[in-house]
Amino acid sequence: MGRTSNAKELLLDAALDLIWERSYGVVTIDAICEKAGVKKGSFYYFFESKSALAVAALEADWNDCGKQKWDSLFSASIPPLDRIRNFFQHAYDSQLVLQKEHGQVLGCPCFSVGSETSTQDETIRLKVQEILQRQIRYFESAIRDGQADGSIATGDAASKAKCLFALFEGSLGQARIQNDLEFLRVLPETALSILGAARTSSAA
Amino acid sequence: MGRTSNAKELLLDAALDLIWERSYGVVTIDAICEKAGVKKGSFYYFFESKSALAVAALEADWNDCGKQKWDSLFSASIPPLDRIRNFFQHAYDSQLVLQKEHGQVLGCPCFSVGSETSTQDETIRLKVQEILQRQIRYFESAIRDGQADGSIATGDAASKAKCLFALFEGSLGQARIQNDLEFLRVLPETALSILGAARTSSAA
DNA sequence: CTTGTAGTTTACTAAATAGTAAACAATTGA
DNA sequence: TCAATTGTTTACTATTTAGTAAACTACAAG
Numbered sequence: 001m002g003r004t005s006n007a008k009e010l011l012l013d014a015a016l017d018l019i020w021e022r023s024y025g026v027v028t029i030d031a032i033c034e035k036a037g038v039k040k041g042s043f044y045y046f047f048e049s050k051s052a053l054a055v056a057a058l059e060a061d062w063n064d065c066g067k068q069k070w071d072s073l074f075s076a077s078i079p080p081l082d083r084i085r086n087f088f089q090h091a092y093d094s095q096l097v098l099q100k101e102h103g104q105v106l107g108c109p110c111f112s113v114g115s116e117t118s119t120q121d122e123t124i125r126l127k128v129q130e131i132l133q134r135q136i137r138y139f140e141s142a143i144r145d146g147q148a149d150g151s152i153a154t155g156d157a158a159s160k161a162k163c164l165f166a167l168f169e170g171s172l173g174q175a176r177i178q179n180d181l182e183f184l185r186v187l188p189e190t191a192l193s194i195l196g197a198a199r200t201s202s203a204a
Numbered sequence: 205m206g207r208t209s210n211a212k213e214l215l216l217d218a219a220l221d222l223i224w225e226r227s228y229g230v231v232t233i234d235a236i237c238e239k240a241g242v243k244k245g246s247f248y249y250f251f252e253s254k255s256a257l258a259v260a261a262l263e264a265d266w267n268d269c270g271k272q273k274w275d276s277l278f279s280a281s282i283p284p285l286d287r288i289r290n291f292f293q294h295a296y297d298s299q300l301v302l303q304k305e306h307g308q309v310l311g312c313p314c315f316s317v318g319s320e321t322s323t324q325d326e327t328i329r330l331k332v333q334e335i336l337q338r339q340i341r342y343f344e345s346a347i348r349d350g351q352a353d354g355s356i357a358t359g360d361a362a363s364k365a366k367c368l369f370a371l372f373e374g375s376l377g378q379a380r381i382q383n384d385l386e387f388l389r390v391l392p393e394t395a396l397s398i399l400g401a402a403r404t405s406s407a408a
Numbered sequence: 409c410t411t412g413t414a415g416t417t418t419a420c421t422a423a424a425t426a427g428t429a430a431a432c433a434a435t436t437g438a
Numbered sequence: 439t440c441a442a443t444t445g446t447t448t449a450c451t452a453t454t455t456a457g458t459a460a461a462c463t464a465c466a467a468g
Contacts, residue, residue, distance in 0.1 A: 001436045002444025023320045025229020028425065039447055044427070046445090104323050114381040116227045116320050119308050129382055162378070162387065163394050167367065170374025174366070177318040178333055183366065190367050194398055205466045206414030232455065243417055248457070250415095409468105416463070425454075433446070438439100 008046045009060075010036040015050075016057040020109035021102055024054060024116050024124075054117075055127045058110055062131050074138040080146035081192060084139070084164070088188040091168070095181055107176035111169045136165050143195065153196030164191055212250045213264075214240040219254075220261040224313035225306055228258060228320050228328075258321075259331045262314060266335050278342040284350035285396060288343070288368070292391040295372070299385055311380035315373045340369050347399065357400030368395055 014036035018027045029050055033040050047053040073087045098106045114128030139161035146152030152160075168187070175183040218240035222231045233254050237244050251257040277291045302310045318332030343365035350356030356364075372391070379387045 001442070003434050003436095003446080005445055007445075022324055023229055025227055025320070026324055029427090030425070040427085041429095041448075042446055050426090102323075106323070107319065111377060111381070112319050115311065115316050115377045116229070118381045118383065119306075119310070120226055120230055125381065125383070132378070132381065159390060159394075163371065163390075166374030166378055166387065167371045168374065169377055170370030170372065173315060173319045173373055173377065174336070174370055177315070177322045177329065177336065179322065179329070183370065186363060186367075190363075205412075205468095207416080207464050207466090209415055211415075233457090234455070244457085245418075245459095246416055253456090411468090412466095414463100414465085416461100418461085419459095421456105421458080423454105423456085426452090428451080429449095431446105431448085433444100435444080436442090438441090 005042075007036070007038045007042050010038055011043060011046060011053060012057045012060045014038075015053050016061055016109060019054060019057070019113060020106055021104075024050075024113045051121050051123060054113065055123055058113070058124075058127050058131060061109075062134070066131075070135065070138050074142055076145070079151070080142045080149065081151050081195075083142045084146075084191055084195070085188045087138075088168070088184070088191055091172070092181065092184040092187065095172070095175065095184060099181060105175045105179050105181055107172040108169060111172065112176070132165070136161050139164050146195070160195065164194065167191065167194070209246075211240070211242045211246050214242055215247060215250060215257060216261045216264045218242075219257050220265055220313060223258060223261070223317060224310055225308075228254075228317045255325050255327060258317065259327055262317070262328075262331050262335060265313075266338070270335075274339065274342050278346055280349070283355070284346045284353065285355050285399075287346045288350075288395055288399070289392045291342075292372070292388070292395055295376070296385065296388040296391065299376070299379065299388060303385060309379045309383050309385055311376040312373060315376065316380070336369070340365050343368050350399070364399065368398065371395065371398070 011032060015027070015032045018032055018035055027050075029040065029043060032050075032053070033043050043053075047056065069090075073090055074083045078086065095105060095107070110128050110131050114125065114132070118125040118128070140157050143152055143157040143160050143164075147154055147157065167190070171183045171187055175181055215236060219231070219236050222236055222239060231254075233244065233247060236254075236257070237247050247257075251260065273294075277294055278287045282290070299309060299311070314332050314335050318329065318336070322329040322332070344361050347356055347361040347364050347368075351358055351361065371394070375387045375391055379385055
C-alpha cells in the first residue's frame with residue numbers, strides 16, 4: 001500500500017550511465033538526480049549515499065543485463081572455443097555501439113569504477129570483486145570444457161581464465177584511454193592462440 | 205635572480221603520491237598542497253589547475269624515474285626473453301614494496317588515471333597515451349630482438365607487444381581491485397609462454 | 409646595499425555539494 | 439471514505455572547494 005514509484009530504477013540507470021561515461025568521482029548526486037529526473041529528497045529516500053547507489057547500480061546491471069548476456073554467450077550448447085571467440089567478438093560489437101552513441105570508447109564500468117575506488121571505498125571494492133569473479137568463472141568453465149573435448153591445451157584452467165580476463169580488461173582499458181577500438185579487434189584470435197587452440201595466427 | 209624554491213617539485217611529488225594511492229577525482233588541490241607543505245597561492249603560482257599538475261606530475265615521474273628503470277630493465281645487453289621476464293618480476297617486486305608501504309596494492313598510476321579521466325580531460329588523456337606508448341615500444345623492441353635470435357616466435361611484434369601490455373595492465377588493475385598481488389605472481393611465465401618461448405608451462 | 413625579480417602568504421569570494429527536515433501528495437486496503 | 443503508508447517536493451544549512459588579489463619576503467646581481 002502507499003504510493004508507487006520507479007524513481008529507484010531511474011536513479012540506478014542514470015547512475016550507471018553517468019559513472020560509466022565519466023567516472024565515479026566526478027559524478028555528483030545532483031547530476032545523477034537531474035539525469036534521472038528525480039529530486040534529491042527522493043534520492044535520499046532510496047539510498048544512503050552515492051557509494052550505496054553505485055553498489056546497487058552495479059548489482060542491478062548484472063541482474064538485469066549482464067547475467068543473461070553471459071549465460072547466452074557461454075551457453076553449454078556452444079562449442080567451448082566458440083563461446084570464447086563469440087564473447088570477445090560481442091565485446092567488440094557492443095563497444096562499437098557505445099562508441100557511436102557516446103562519441104567515445106567507454107570500456108568496462110565495473111573494472112573502471114573498481115580500479116578508481118578500490119583504495120577508498122571498501123563496499124564498492126567488494127561488489128566489483130564479486131561481479132568480476134562471477135565473470136571469470138564463465139571463462140574457467142569454458143576452458144575446462146575445451147580441455148575435456150581436446151580443443152584447449154591442458155593446464156590450470158583457473159590460471160588461464162584469469163590470464164584471459166586480465167587481457168580482456170587491459171585491452172578495454174587501453175581502448176578507453178586511446179579512444180580506439182583497434183585493441184579489441186584482434187582479441188578473438190589472440191585469446192584462442194593463448195589457449196593453445198588449433199588455428200594459431202599473428203598475435204601469439 | 206630572485207627567490208629560489210623547490211615547491212614545484214614538492215607539489216609534483218605530492219600529487220603523484222596522492223593520485224596514485226587514491227584517485228585523480230577524489231584528490232583536491234587543498235589536499236595536495238597540504239601534503240606538499242605548500243600554500244595554495246604557491247600552487248597557483250606554478251600550475252594553472254589540477255589537470256595541468258597531473259600532466260606535469262606524470263611526465264616528471266617518467267623523466268625522473270620511469271625512463272631509467274625501463275632503460276635498464278630492457279637493456280640491449282640482456283637476452284630479450286630475460287628482459288621481459290625481469291620486467292614482470294620487477295613489477296611484482298615493486299608492487300610488493302608499495303603494498304607494504306601503503307597497506308594496499310596500488311597498480312599503475314598512469315593507466316589508472318588515464319582510464320579514470322580519459323572521457324573528461326583530453327590533456328591528461330594525451331599525456332597518458334604518450335607515456336603508455338613509450339612503454340609499449342620497449343616490449344616491441346625486445347620482441348623483435350627475440351625474434352631475430354630465434355627465442356621468440358615470428359609474427360607481428362607490435363601486436364604481440366600490445367597484447368603483453370594489455371595483459372600487464374589488466375593484471376595490475378585486477379591486483380588493485382582485489383588488493384592481492386597473486387595476479388602478478390605468474391606473469392613472468394605467462395608472458396613468456398604467450399610469446400611462444402621454448403619453456404612453456406601452466407598458464408598458456 | 410639596493411633594486412628588481414621570483415616566490416610566499418593571507419584572507420577572501422563565489423560556487424558547488426552533501427545532506428536534512430518537514431510539509432505535501434498519491435495510493436490502497438480496511 | 440478515510441487512515442495508514444509510501445513516496446515527493448521544497449527550501450534550507452553547513453561544508454568543502456576552486457580560484458583570486460594583494461601585501462609581503464627573500465634573494466641575487468649589479
